[in-house]
Amino acid sequence: MNIKKIFLILMSLILMAGLIGCVENFTCGVLNCQIKSGNEISIFIATDPHHLSKKTYDDGKAFETFLTTGDGKLLHYSEEIIDAFIMDVKNKEPDIVIFPGDLTGNGEKESHLEFAEKLKTIRKLGTHVFVIPGNHDIENPWARNYTGDQLTKIDSITSEEFAEIYAPYGYKDALSRDPNSLSYLATPSEDIWLLMLDSAKYNRNKVRDGPEMGGALSSKTLNWVEQCGELAEENNAKLIAVMHHSLLDHSDLINEDYTIEDNDKAIKTLQDCGVEIVLTGHIHLQDIKSYNEDDKTIYDIATSCLIAYPNQYGSLRFVPNKGYYYRTNRVNMSSWAKENNISDKNLINLQEYSRVFFQKRSYDKYYDSLLEISKYSDTEMKAISETISILNLGYFGGFRNDSLHHIFNTEGFKLLQDSAPNSIRDYALSMFNDEKTDNNKLFIPINLNETESK
Ligand SMILES: [Fe+2]
Known part of the structure; x- marks a missing residue:
């Protein structure tokens, strides 16, 4: 058997193995x-x-x-x-x-x-x-x-x-x-x-x-x-x-x-x-x-x-x-x-209840993180947490850039802008980098x- 034949037989075996693998x-x-x-x-x-x-x-x-x-x-x-x-x-x-x-x-x-x-x-x-x-x-x-x-x-x-x-x-x-x-x-x-x-x-x-x-x-x-x-x-x-x-x-x-x-x-x-x-x-x-x-x-x-x-x-x-x-x-x-005669006000006004619930969680989370950074006064931490919690409401709902510009005049945003880079400042500013607004x-x-x- 010449080398060419052996090569062809080997190639056929490899191909067959591939096919069997494919079926399996x-x-x-x-x-x-x-x-x-x-x-x-x-x-x-x-x-x-x-x-x-x-x-x-x-x-x-x-x-x-x-x-x-x-x-x-x-x-x-x-x-x-x-x-x-x-x-x-x-x-x-x-x-x-x-x-x-x-x-x-x-x-x-x-x-x-x-x-x-x-x-x-x-x-x-x-x-x-x-x-x-x-x-x-x-x-x-x-x-x-x-x-x-x-x-x-x-x-x-x-x-x-x-x-x-x-x-x-x-x-x-x-x-x-x-x-x-x-x-x-x-x-x-x-x-x-x-x-x-x-x-x-x-x-x-x-x-x-x-x-x-x-x-x-x-x-x-x-x-x-x-x-x-x-x-x-x-x-x-x-x-x-x-x-x-x-x-x-x-x-x-x-x-x-x-x-x-x-x-x-x-x-x-x-x-x-x-x-x-x-x-x-x-x-x-x-x-x-x-x-x-x-x-x-x-x-x-x-x-x-x-x-x-x-x-x-x-x-x-x-x-x-x-x-x-x-x-x-x-x-x-x-x-x-309405259709199910529900009297729970939280459910009747779910958007409002959910917004307040989500914002409170954001606020608490960022207040705790700011405590760890320990660079700001309590008043400053409250202002920054408030700003980020508002930003997060828009950000998680899909809004970026222009649609978050209303935050520019808040005390918390000014404090963040004037801060040296830190994870919270970078996170807040990243919301304005997205190419899409909505x-x-x-x-x-x-x-x-x-x-x-x-
Ligand atoms: Fe999940």
Whole structure:
């Protein structure tokens, strides 16, 4: 046997191994898209609903401390806010509702079971529902019962239980599931497929006795994504990706544990698959960023947390031959309260209650941080905390630059401007660096040349 023959046999074996590997790693079911090609598609994105079962807490000290030392989430009203959101779904009839992770407070099994029941209500309306996990949802050692002044550890769920509990909301009907994570490919329509990516890192939560906040997409998952991209291309479908963590940095300063590790690899893989839009949550900030390379632009649209001020969700409308229209809507709590004869004033005036709650949390957090810097007098610390808490209301709701200029004349802002650089000053000033003034709306035109050449 000559060298050429041996080389050819070796090459064939390598190719065969590659093919077998491909079959083993990529399995796909039968394609069944209910929304036919050429139709407009409306998608609601409600992220970080952090549902906390009322069975896990009472009105004692333990829960009050947990609530008032948090980040401004209205955990004690998660049920009501989610129900009001469902009423918006009923009234506005989107085709698809997506929840990009942090479905529960701290991964409590009870909260997951209740949340899945709520999703059943949405599905009964004829709406497709898709979920993926966030960093709070799986194997979370922080799941607790709050009774009086006591905290008791309670059950969270495993990744297998997540796929079981949420089987009707993506996992059961997935065209393909990634064998290495809880990622899957959903095909609700012929034109748009959803790449639901599990970026959470829960495998070591038990060992580290706390949930891992950062996220990643492993190289095995990215290989699976490539195969999804090929399948989508063969079927003339566009891929929209959804994941909990950020693909792109949403802040000049705070990105660690928010943006996925090695995001350059993920950006390249997604762009090679023709992904233009990634819908994310996690950072609780309403923010849109884009990245352009080789004339290809990819957008990371981070929708803010459903149960924190301004209690909004995203709405993405795909119009064939035109493009994608993104905007946010605030949950219509007052209508829900009226329809359900609710007498709780906090719920009837949710926007006001939520704004004050969020601002108070910001104020306390920055006052404590200023104490640590110990450079300012008490009056100065109060003025700066007040200014940052007002800035944060706008910033987290998606507003930057000009829309925050009203703050210029406050005492706190003047003090910050006159200060030597410090983390709080830099954070406040970074809100004026963003190129966008309003991150609550976006239009992405479709590349018609690309569509026609298909
Ligand atoms: Fe969250």
